[in-house]
Amino acid sequence: MTTFVLMTITGMGLAALYFLVASGLSLIFGLMHVLNFAHAAFLTLGGYTAWLVAGASGSFLLGIVVGMLVAAALGAATETGLLRRMHGDHVPQVLLTVGLLLAFTALVRAIFGSDARPMPTPAWMNQVIRVLDAPIPNSRFVLIAAAIAVWVVMTIFLTRTRYGLIVRAGVENRPMVTALGIDVRRAFTLVFALGAGLAALAGSLVAAVQGAVSPEQGMTLLIFAFIVVIIGGLGSFHGSALAALLVGLLQEYTNFYAMVGMGDLVVVLLLAGVLLTRPQGLLGRRLV
């Protein structure tokens, strides 16, 4: 029982991380139809900014906030300065985001080196709390709390604000939104900035959990985030939450109860199963 509780809460922590990365990705694809590989760059940016700011100020929280703001600002600049010029040309947009990811990773490596740098996280994050006798690191609860907070705030944003309404409508039928007199490009910028900010949040938290930042941290998470987005349904925010929970728990249980490393394979099999039986994803809309 103790092991099961430990695996469940650790799996939920992993799911929280996937959700933080995937929710932004999903909204960006749903609204803008861009598979944003540069998302991983914002994740890495968040991690390194938090590392720098926390190292200089001694405040990890300040590092997270600054990382999110820097990533959101850079995300907005990327959308308005680069992606907007290729509006509607999906292949060049994808190539651009891949290029940005590769260039950013190389830049980080050139400035900070290839080695992982230790992340100055507060001591309490590494302490454990016993839940039904299972020792759970506080960092897992931080991840889960952050994901729940993001889910609540984003749900309020999507359902109670005009921009949220525009985003939901834009995911369904973007041309019709413009035919109502709405400049949907502003929503693009907002969603891209939000997504970058959430990726940065995930970047600083994953660095805290792993105790270090490294140039490739974003890329590893991005693959699973894409899997979560596809399983949940492209463009579905709540679908991302559900899929993240499924993937995180499945991965953790399989790695422990079956064989270490098999969790990744099972997740890929789950992806294949969903694509074969419900190609639009768990909560996505049927495209045809």
Add this chain to the structure above:
Amino acid sequence: MSDQLLEVSDLNVVLGESHVLHDVTFGVRSGGVTALLGRNGVGKTTTMRGLLGLAPRTGTVRLAGEDVSTLLTHEIVKRGVGFVPEDREVFAGLTVQENLKLAERRGSAHHYDRVYELFPRLRERRGQRAGTLSGGEQQMLALARGLLNDNRLLLVDEPSQGLAPYLVTEFTEVLAQVTDLVTVLLVEQNLTVVRRLARDAVVLDQGRVAWTGAAADLLSDEQVTRGLLGVGVAAANQEGTS
């Protein structure tokens, strides 16, 4: 000063390999309804979408004398153009109220009283998701979005398509009521509706303007209606009395 609210000159639309519209030129007078007619596939819907910039186009589009050809769709709409598309295109995941809220345009009054008076059923169903409405109710919502703001021009694309006859009559009467408020460019296949509403008519044939003039003249000309619309005057009249 010209009484033309909308002037379209040499409108061309190419979609992929297909050259859909060829130098389409016509005008829409202020007030009343101008019907845009033609057989299936002649480019009526493409004309509507081209006017709004929803389809890539060349040519000149003037709205109340202002050249709007180079403007983006939302900029054209903000100048007082409402759009009621073919197939309604309501946002299925949003409630009726959210669909209307989304249509609220800054700088315009929002006439909820008007739309709820015209379509009381929308008031009853305002908390319901638009995707769960019947086809007729979705059409009401699509038209309500177009009537919510102060518009100068309303582009209405096949409002009677797929509706039961009693609903077609209801929509026709609603459109007849609103023509005092807004000029309407109407794409319609149902000649009963055209006869009831339209003052002027433009007929397209194979992506070109084939006929323009008074709707009454068109509908009394056996040769033209049969040749361009595929319906004889007698059949059109019969349709009108059925």
